[in-house]
Amino acid sequence: MQRAYRTPWLVAALVMVVAGCGGGASGDGRLRLTVATFGEFGYDPLFEEYERAHPEVDVVGRVADFDSHHKGLITALAAGNGAADVVAIEEQYMPRLRQSADRFADLARFGADGLRDRWAPWKWAQGVAADGKVVLGLGTDMGGLAMCYRRDLFERAGLPTDRDQVAALWPTWEGYAEVAERFAGRVTDARFTDSVNTVYTAVLNQAEENYFAKADDSFIGATNPNVKRAFDIAGALGAKGHTAKVATFTQPWNVAINQGSFATITCPAWMLTQIKEAGGPAGAGKWDITAIPGGGGNWGGSYLAVPAQGEHQREAYRLAEWLTAPEQQKRLFVDDGILPSEPEVYRDPVVLQHKDPYFGDAPVGRLFAASSDTVRPNYRGVRDADVRPVFGRALGRVEDGAQDVGQAWEQAVREARDVLR
């Protein structure tokens, strides 16, 4: 009974947590700036270059997937700490975060106002709050739309593989649906497109207004013909089994790309990097890119912002300003195909003539950059993020075979109204 309990490890553990939890600045006295992005921004080489030019700064990137990144950002903003010094915000989150503009540094304070002319006017406009008096974020890329397709699968289906001939197959979405039928008649071990939702989003994003009215932000999703049309086009593809039923950016989606389980995907410029990542070296040369049915459109694109909770806002701003400067945007396009949002860049001959070897030397400069001047943003309502998933799930139900397009639409409209109550 005299044998005392020997628990030095217990004390050791308590010490460990105290020591182990203290995070903070770089050990070497440099100023540590963290940059949180999602997916592929292609920033790693730029960070190194910035560090070379500013030896006093240590730039640390942290990359998460789309959902985790934005969820994490908003919870960190709510918690009042834990956000990175520079954070990426995707366009669809801008309306929501504009409501909490006070959680971000007003970049106008650091002189961002003077940079206005760098960007296409609409890109700039999406990044400001309070009628343009507050600058929330600096534009990075945009998401001009094209269509990616698998040459090998098209060949097996007896379809043309040349990109101009392919484009001629589908001047409209109705034409695209016809090609889907032809494809399904010849190829049975792959589907025509990845999911209803990528088609839906692309069609929807070709219109200027979708769920909310640009004029007064009222909900028009139930009556706006643009929404119904996109829903019907995509829904019909799903109902007929032309989709591989893989939700974008999920595990099965990656697997499907890797294994060539679908033949086409609507691709905004930033999607190219995702396809390369998922397809790996083995996928090189199998894909090609051509024009999207129904003419251009914009899907996505991001901003860099500086949370107000950061301790080094001025330094963070300088980094964000440099990362979004024309010089860097140009490099990002040439190296990674990330579409610039600045006219000076997308009109640059080097950019316009750029080709992407992974996609069979597709003229990405001509396909994406050349159409940038005609890209029109779509208006996003303040409560866009509440409504969008409702319609997305409705199309998922069609794809699951649980409902027909009409039932799914009715339920979506009802749920959207409920959610906005």
Next chain:
Amino acid sequence: MRRAPGVLASAALLLVLLGSLFPLYWSVVVASHDNAAMSARVPPLLPGGELWRNVHDVFEAVDFQAALGNSAIVAVTVTASNVLLSTLAGFAFAHLRFRGRRVLFGLVLGSVMVPAQLGVVPLFELVGELGWYGRLEAVVVPGLVSAFGVFWMRQACREAVPRELVDAARVDGCSLVRTYWHVVLPALRPHALVLAMLTFLASWNDFFWPLVVLDPVESPTVQVALAHLAGGYYTDYPLVLTGAVLGTLPVVVLFALLARKLVTGLPGGRVNP
């Protein structure tokens, strides 16, 4: 009445064995193949040779080393603290007399089955105000003690520590702290070990709260890193299940070492971290 198993019972036992082990075996099978092999129409049934490459890839894809370290820090601290604080309070409730004892113990009983996670939103606010968002404190501190541990250690103390022993120590002029350390704790050792084991497991395996307050890139525990690995851009199941195997290995090893103690001392209840 208690006979050796017949043919039918042996078959049933075999089925139990298979059922228990198959999912674990299967994760090793998946983890040791590449994606192409796993997507064949007939999946491979035996382990392959890609395990090391997959392990390597997991460490490339997420900072698994940091995740393992974080989980270890969290689980060890939470375990140590739970054992210490639960046995202390359990001892007090079992053998010491003090005013308000009944009411206080009623409070413990009342909160045994109510998980603190239901207060998740304000808890989240609190963590934010304390500046702990994205840091391990956010997971460690709220888990330092559990009502269940206190409740169970009180029971254990009543069974394993005779009141006469406590009284004898008192007569000898032993202070309560010394009595606790030299008499109570050694006697509670078997129970404390099971409590430690269960707390460690619950803490290592906890998912909901770490998912809310930790950053999947900057400060993940193993579970958060695994969810991130599975939800991210990374391509294959073998990779994800390799992560699952790596995250399971530490607890299985610990279990193998302590199983004998654990299976005989299982309490009726679940530990909520």
Next chain:
Amino acid sequence: MSVQWDRRITPYLFVSPFFVLFAVFGLYPLLRTGWMSLHRWDLLAGPVRFTGLANYADLLTDPHFYNALANTASIFVVATVPQLAAALGIAALLDRPLRGRTAWHAVVLLPNVVPVVAVALVFTQLFGRDQGFAAWVLSWFGADPVDWQAHAWSAHLGVAIMVNWRWTGYNALLYLAAMQSVPRELHEAAALDGASRLRAFRSVTLPGIRPTLLFTVVVSAIGGLQLFAEPRLFGGGSTAGSAGGNDRQFQTLVMYLYENGFERFDAGYAATISWVLFALCAVLASVNAVLVRRLVGRG
């Protein structure tokens, strides 16, 4: 240190760490959740306005809430009934002289120590639509591959199987311990009366372990109310996943709480769901308290 002081004060020092931590991280959040539930409260912007019981009124007419409640109940039933039956069977199997007893017990308990995230990932792979083990087994019988997440029945079954795998063995060991404390004389008396084994099991063993049976049902119910990781990971990382499928067909209460609080940032509504969950837990816990007292009373 005076003896008197030690007698009087030290007990409080012993129990105070628990109560301090409980007050800060248990009680306070719970009370504040109640307060938040009376407001329209944005996770980012904080309190918008006091709304009284409006959130509760909304919740009571919210079809998604009832849907989540029904799913939670359905998964609980699909998970618990076979689980406890199997646990009883396994306990009966183990309640006899066996070689390598401890090893058997360990094998049975092993699934319980596997992290729930790992369990969810393995089973989600097993139940993959296109490349899963289950799909392959089904193909032996000429059955079409099942899209497990797409239908309520299959998703509930899938989630329930995960829960069962983790908890059957644990409950089996609890039953076994209870069975072994049933007095031997009762068994012997039954044997003398010429009762069959099945009959002896029904009339001696089952009544003997009834408190444990009830107890495990309640504990499983409280665990079932908090079900989150399994269904959430079962749905994958897609938008549909966090809602528990395209028709919310496997969204549980805690998933709905999470969706409102941390995806739609409606903290007030999430707090309301929390309180309702809390009330449900409290009911179950008081049932449990009675049972615990009986169990403990038996020594």
